[in-house]
Every structure is written in C-alpha cells, then in structure tokens.
Amino acid sequence: MEPQSGDGVDAVERARELVRAEQFGPAIELLREHLNAHPDDGIAWHRLAGALIGLDDHAAAVDAAGRAIEIDPEDVAAYRYRALALLMLNRDGDSYADAKRAVELAPDDHEALSLLARNVVEVDRDVARFKELIQRALTVNPDSAPARHLARQYRRRHRRTLTVAIHLVTLPVAIVLLLGWFAVDTGRSMDARWMVWPCLVALAVILVRGLSTWSERGVLPLLTLPQVSAAAGAAGIVAAGAGYGTTREVPAAAILGLTALAISGVFGLLLLLRHAARHNRPSEEPTTGRRSSSRTSHAGPETGLSRRS
Numbered sequence: 001m002e003p004q005s006g007d008g009v010d011a012v013e014r015a016r017e018l019v020r021a022e023q024f025g026p027a028i029e030l031l032r033e034h035l036n037a038h039p040d041d042g043i044a045w046h047r048l049a050g051a052l053i054g055l056d057d058h059a060a061a062v063d064a065a066g067r068a069i070e071i072d073p074e075d076v077a078a079y080r081y082r083a084l085a086l087l088m089l090n091r092d093g094d095s096y097a098d099a100k101r102a103v104e105l106a107p108d109d110h111e112a113l114s115l116l117a118r119n120v121v122e123v124d125r126d127v128a129r130f131k132e133l134i135q136r137a138l139t140v141n142p143d144s145a146p147a148r149h150l151a152r153q154y155r156r157r158h159r160r161t162l163t164v165a166i167h168l169v170t171l172p173v174a175i176v177l178l179l180g181w182f183a184v185d186t187g188r189s190m191d192a193r194w195m196v197w198p199c200l201v202a203l204a205v206i207l208v209r210g211l212s213t214w215s216e217r218g219v220l221p222l223l224t225l226p227q228v229s230a231a232a233g234a235a236g237i238v239a240a241g242a243g244y245g246t247t248r249e250v251p252a253a254a255i256l257g258l259t260a261l262a263i264s265g266v267f268g269l270l271l272l273l274r275h276a277a278r279h280n281r282p283s284e285e286p287t288t289g290r291r292s293s294s295r296t297s298h299a300g301p302e303t304g305l306s307r308r309s
Helices: 006-020 024-037 042-054 058-071 076-088 092-105 110-124 127-140 145-184 190-215 225-247 250-280 293-299
Strands: none
Touching: 006 024, 006 042, 024 042, 042 058, 042 076, 058 076, 076 092, 076 110, 092 110, 110 127, 110 145, 127 145, 145 225, 145 250, 225 250
C-alpha cells in the first residue's frame, strides 16, 4: 500500500536514498517516524526491514518484513528481506519457505531466485536444483551480482568437497598402513623402508591440508551421507588391498581394511554433524551496531538485498 500523503512519499524515498548510501541509522529513524503516522504503509515496512538488515538487526528485520507481508501478502521484496534476515539468523527452513514464496510471486526476480538457490543448496543439498535456479537468475539478468557470487561460491565448495572426499580415502589408508607396517616390520626390510617413508611424507601433507580445510570458515563441503559411505568404502578397499599385497595374509588385510573404513567413516560423520550444527545453532549476532566483516557479503546485493526495493 502506498503512503497516504505527499510528505509520506517523500519520507520513504529519502529513507530509500539513505539506505543506498548505507546510512542505515538515519533511514531507520526516518521510517519509524513515518510509520508512526502511517502504520499501514507496507512499502515503508519492507524498506525498514532492509535498513535493519544493513544494521545487522535481523530479528527486528524479520518482524518488519512480516508487517509488510500482513499488509500486502504479495509483497515480493518483503518476502526477500525476511528470507535474507532468517538466513542470517540460521533459520534456514523458514528462510527457504519465504524465498520459495518470493519466486512463486515473481518467477523472474533474479534476487529471489538467488536466495532460493542459496537455501536449496544449504537445506536440500540439491546441487542440480541449485544450478537450475542460478541459471534462471543469470538468464533473467546476466549481470546479477547475487547469482554470480553464488556461482563462484559453489565452485569453491565443489572443489573443496572433492578435496575432502580424497582426504577421506587417502588419510585413513596412510594411517593404517603405517601402523600395519610398523607392527609387522621393524624396519629391517628394504621394501618396507621404501614404502614407509613416502607414506609418512604423504601423511604429513594430507594432515596439513586437512587441517586447513577443516578450519576454513564459511565454505563447508557439500558432502552427503552416501558420499561419505562411498569414500569410507574406498578407503577400506585400498587399505585391505595394500595390506594383502604387503603381508599376503587375509586376516591382516581385513583388519587394515576395516580400520581404514572406520576412520574414514568417523571423519566423514564429524563433517556432516558439523554442517548440521552450523545450521541448527541459534544466532549469536549483535542486534545493533556496525556490520561485521563476515556478514558484509550477506547484507549486500550479493545475496539478494537490493537497494532498489
């Protein structure tokens, strides 16, 4: 619903310009003053939500966008703002629903498509659907900042997922083979020496790379339970085969294979649990103040917050 007076229109437009200039505090004050006189102005409410997101007050942004939706259930911008604010609060399921509704109302809104794509890959791990939505967004607007940002982010995560999967295969194999060789050979065998030292070097490289992969923030791998199971199975088979080739004993090979499978499975499950915990924990962000550097990309146009709405 449009403002009911010329002064109201001017106030909302001035607030819009302030938000574009990232002067969120003055914009919020102006919009709140306007809404005291015009509480049924849906546009002012969704612009207030956008300003509150810029100030990292995501809980208040959810409420403001909700008021806009109550006034106009087809306000696409309000659904986008609420979806973004919910995403920042780690309420992925609710964010997913709002992003989906925004796309239903505006199938050609590249920002809504990008927000939905973000939720699809986070909640459903549906890579095919994610790619489809990003392609639709880029078809609508080839210069779409949020779509391009998410496409780059996906490529990083995909490469990281492959790296983690390789680690889940090679790291357990290196560990169990080293333990096995030290158990059955004290180093007197020249063959064992040639096999042990390269394995030690490989293990050191894998551990260093694995620690950096584990500690990197914001780009968790896209591993699924079937992928973890496949990596663990591959680790078990490789370890068992190498163990049999070294010892020529089936029991020893079986022990090495099962141990590698267990180690790989544990590491993989820890990664899956870490991903789940990241999306289930409550937000600990401040409700007011300057935007943190880790959130800047989310509060900007790269993830669907438009200064034009």
